[in-house]
Amino acid sequence: MHQKVTISVADDAIDRIDEVVAALESGGLHVEQVLRPIGVITGTVEGQQVQALGGVSGVSAVEPQCTVQLPPPDSDVQ
Template sequence: MPEKITVSVADDAMGRIDEVVRALESGGMHVEQVLRPIGVITGSVDTRHVRALGSVAGVAAVEPQRTVQLPPPDSDLQ
């Protein structure tokens, strides 16, 4: 099952972020967005491959994307 993830690029790999992207894609990640100025790559990958992406050269961290949903404005929550 695919899982949405956010990958942080290591500081020393910022200059070769395109290489990191290619390596992540080779590892099974479907890259959706590359935020070059801040060194973040978003996308999805099969849950079986998440841990392996953390060992890709130039990757500082792999984290699941979290979603937050606020209640509707007319709800009873205060």
């Protein structure tokens, strides 16, 4: 099952973010967005590969994205 993730790039690796992106893609990440100025990469990956992405050189954190679904305003949920 695919999981959406947000990846933070280490401060000392932001100048080589394209190399980090290439390494993440080799690790199975389908990159959706690269926010170069702030060192954040978003994408999807197979669930069992999430932990491995944290071992990529230049990655400081890998966080799963959570989705919240609110009920419609006229629902019976209180």
